[in-house]
Amino acid sequence: MNKKDFKRVQDRLGGVSRRDFMKLCSTLAATMALSTTVAPKIANAITSPTRPPVIWIHGSECTGCSMSLLRSEHPTLETLIFDLISLDFHETLSAGAGHQAEEALHKSVSENAGKFILVIEGAIPLANEGIFCRIAGHNFVDVVKDIGEQAGAVIAIGSCATWGGVAAMDPNPTGCVGVDEVLPDTQVIALPGCPPNPYNLLSTIIHYLTFKKMPALDDENRPKFAYGRLIHEHCERRPHFDNGRFARKFGDEGHRQGYCLYYLGCKGPVTHANCSTSQFGDAGSGCWPVGIGHPCFGCAEKGVGFNVPQFTTSPVIHTTPVAGHAPITVERGEGASSGSSALMAGIAGAAIGAGAVFTAKLGGKEDKNENKEA
Structure with a gap:
């Protein structure tokens, strides 16, 4: 990024220093699990005047994902939508209404066909040809098909857009589904959560602007940097569980x-998300459900949130066996002795056995001394 480009950015960002701007870019890189050496590339991408715009449309939802975005502070909303990404259209934030808003939407779509990033918030009703969600005289399902087929990239934000969420709860009379079922030939990037962390969206968009492709995805098309691990793996209460x-x-x-909330129905052991590490609302440490004493609901996991009863326990995929250190002595230039190898095997077997016993204990009867430290 040359001095001329930065001067333009500096004016827009209210005189921010080059150092602080590069710190922001380094933070974005870290959020995406990338080396901070890509910070200059991110800086060039988000300061480019030709970066593709973002178009945001709404279906059957509560607008909670947008409300979460409104509460982001690093960067603030106005910096986010005017300087880091180019938000051309957002129905909730639009100053215009009616025909004026629709004209702005379709103008941006036609001028940026094949380039713009389409963000869809909310599920899509299919029952009765989609009449249960209509916008500007059109069924939402038809709006998604029309605009989605012209987008350069499509992002489903929130559990409703990802797989139906609360709108698709049984018996689902309106036939709500996720975006991928309406755009089967398009790769739809999934950012589930109710709501998801707004920085997961920002980082995904910035990655696309920087590298002209989406970040590494899992088999559910979720960015691995945000959904690559179970909440249970990095929960602040995990030591109590162990x-x-x-x-x-x-x-x-x-x-x-502040003990583990597993028996209160915590779904952290089966939910992939980064809630415990990213947290919400820039409100400081502990601002997420488990941090304030409520078990994880599993809102970010298909088939868990809005499907599994709140207070039922979930299976545990990863357990921690009893820790131990093998007193192994290896002479210089030689491999481990047969005795030390046997000792290692014995300790490993004991650890595996301890893990199995611990897992079995989870489903056993309540221990009267459960909440007393050994």
């Missing part, structure tokens, strides 16, 4: 002590 300290009822001694 040591068998659990809350059994809201307000009991274990709950007041």
